[in-house]
Amino acid sequence: MQRSMLFLLALILASCQPGVYKHGNKNERAMAHLKANLEFLASDALKGRETGSHDIKVAAEFIRSRLEMYGLQPYGENGSYFSNIPFQKQGISDSSSITLIKGKTRGHYTVNRHFYAYRGGDSSYQGVEQPLVFVRFGIEDSTFEYNDYKNLDIKGKTVVLLLGEPERQGDSTFFNGARPTKWSRSSAIKRKLAREKGAGGIIVLLSPRGMNMWKNMKRFMGSSKLGLAQKQDHEIPEILIDSTLARNMFDIRDLSYDQMYKKLQDPDYDGSVLNGRSIQWNLKDQTEKITGHNIVALLPGSDPALAGEYILVGAHYDHLGMRNGQIYNGADDNGSGTVVVMETARQMAHIKGNKRPVIFVWFTGEEKGLLGSKYMIEHAPFRDNIRAVVNMDMIGRESADSIYVLASGLSSSAYHALVEEANKKSARFVFNYSLDSRDHPDRILYRSDHWSFAQKGIPTVFFTDYHHTDYHKASDDVDKINFLKLKKAVELTRQTVLDAANGSDDFIRDNWTEEAK
Template identity: 35%
Template sequence: MKKISTLSAMLLAGLTFAQTAEKTTEIDTAVKYANTITIEDLKEDLTILASDALEGRETGKRGQKMAAAYIKTHFEELGLEGPAEAGNGYYQNVPLKTSKPGDIYIKFGDTQIKNLEDFLYYGPAYNIEELTTNVVFGGAGSTEELKGLDIKGKTVLINTTDRNTRQSALEYVQKNGGKMLFVIYANNEEEHSDYYNKYKNYFDRESIGLDKGDGAEIAGIVFISPAHGAAMFETTFDKLQKAIASNKGGKKNAYKKLKESSISYKIDYASKKIISENVLGYLEGTDLKDELLVLTSHYDHEGIKNGEIYNGADDDGSGTVAVMDIAEAFAKAKADGNGPRRSILFMTVTAEEKGLLGSEYYADNPIFPLENTVADLNIDMIGRVDDRDEIVGKEYVSLVGSDKLSSELHEISERANKKYTDLYLDYTYNDEGHPERIYYRSDHWNFAKNGIPVIFYTTGSHPDYHKPTDTVDKIEFELMTKRTKLVFYTAWEIANRDGRLIVDKGEKEDKVSK
């Protein structure tokens, strides 16, 4: 063994001490600013945002505007920049329209059927005069089946009772130029009737969507009965199902006997334009300032229904005040000369409850280039606990998406938790086969579908979800604070590490309407 001189030993010991001191200082710095996130601050902000005075923060209504003003004032007081180009830089105006279905019908052969009487239409609220197109049979709606079809400018009919298949088929039709997706979402007439009766009122209500102009025609879904679907091909539902079974059995020409037929349809909506707002606060980084980390939550909720205020303390008041207080921690770090290397955009978005519309609008009209955006950390409901067996009695948070696009992001998240917060990390909802499809149901999705790594932080549903009983008095503030700190520590590492997160998983998706 080689001997080490006394001088070498002293130098080695000094170097080791310096490295340890540097590491300790780095840890202490993160802890110092994480500890500015307190139960008291979170509770104070949430008590205001989820108060009756804000009337449930429904998109486009007075309470939502009041909430936006409160968040904006907070960002201003922190010294964050308002990065939007026009008007008030803290607001990105989101053009929306409310719509109520009018005269919507389908014609084929000598038959005419009407929306809300014979079928249910769900899709973009645009107006077109009667349009004629061909309808093709897409079997059970799998991607493999659809790839074998020429669908551009045509309507596709499928038969499936699987929600995931239905959604992926719609995305395929939209991406490949299809006009409409017809779905027989049943195995028989009775099942169709049950679905129709259960959801008719939902499809008949006024809805809100992005205002993309009168010419923005995007394929929607028509839920049609087995009999009407089969009649479009002048056959029976039984023969449609037999064709699907034959295809699955290896007869790839099973659908050729079901020749394309001509149909016509009309879509008509009564619409009104409104403006809502994403609220943005920007903290410029240092040497890596051109790269951007985004933290998101949605601040809208359900408003007032039947005279009752839906306060939305957990959904998503909890995520919104978490973003606000994380922003404050980073602003204090920058004021002390310890600002992040990468820039950070703190963004509370509108209209999540209406279909992820605020985040969709940002993704389609980004203030900062999406190619410069390294990750999105999205927080939606972190103030409560649910009763799932695997997390009962545990200090937990559920994570979704951390491993979908970047192995590094998942590893950073795991290390941050192990080093600082020691929460039980629950990945139940991360399974893409989970029936709730959580990965696609909050604002992170509009970043993930553009190839940007994401983590979605949530604690799952509870008995007060989307009820007027989702109030501040039920929030677990100690747990909520710990969960908020985990997001901060993860953001701290992403914003200050040498290398940008490597995207080594998944495949960048073309933009689709959620």
């Protein structure tokens, strides 16, 4: 669909909204803007705003048209409001398979039944046979004087590794104490290390808890995955295997998977059973290039001396699209944050009270792994001049009197204090910090776009209503939104941004440590 057609569709649909913008007091006008914008963005017409779809382009055109109306300057590429992001949609052909070779015995296993693929590897791996090497957790970390690769030759071989990390001696917690280290957060860091060490392929075994969810994993592991397009000179196959394949690989059939996993974790288990065994790869990649768009607007500051210091306000505008014929409108996730940033931009453009410039951004690809914000922090020309960040993700449900707050003190105690004071001067929410922990089992701290900036030590704050019964369901609709809470969220956001834009505090990163990453 051409850009002009997208614009026309967005304009026609948006024109159907109630014409109430010019009536009532400022609170009534704010509520009218919030409701009208959300009713469009979370309507069935946009089919769930999935990243890379035609429908999210309509949403982007609608937001762009509003920014022009508000008088915000375009701050994307080539004088536009759009920052183009190269995505790659990658999947594995249903005909893909692997063969486990044990002497003269050959066992054949099919994709999306016995294994899921992180990567299929490039075409040079078709039919290639590689020896198997057990590397236990696949961790090398000098801080803990721990190395699973010691005295192992893995070059050109397929490594087999466990998710998680070892227990402390005499303890049942992580080897850094009660808090999981980076090695437990995902398999990505382990797979990266294995690639750097020259592995020819990677096989990952889930924890018992993860294996219990195997059938449900097809929803997100068994389909094509969207990621940032990256130049890869050489890709190796990387897969996640089921309990049947794992047992056959290690010849452990008389134990439950839980018992087998504990056995494999034991430092005395050397994995020598894999000696002489190999894997033959027959994976076929399917790749599609897609362009996505962050939407970026600028409200210039009034003080030329502060022109190089930006306050960034953001929310992701993508959602899940359609599943099984149902539209996932994502009114709260994250239509709510999207329209709060829009209304904050409208009001601030009218007030023009900021000394420092303010960047308003609507991220794409958050639901695919924070892709839009990851791209921005690595490629935006202003990335090294971001002074502070405000992020909103799901803020339209539950009580209008309280809100969850995360990350405000992660790097700077001064920024935390500023956010507290801004709230006292505006919405007067009851701040709930119960999710603001790296140890929280739901790991909310890491699951929205603020985290892309927080990892760089940039002062951030993340406002959310947390997890409700309609989270990632087709029932997340506009009729359940608390618009009074959205209005108060605008007040809080506006005051926080103004205080950060006009204050003299340098937000010294007194709380920042490398462990925060």
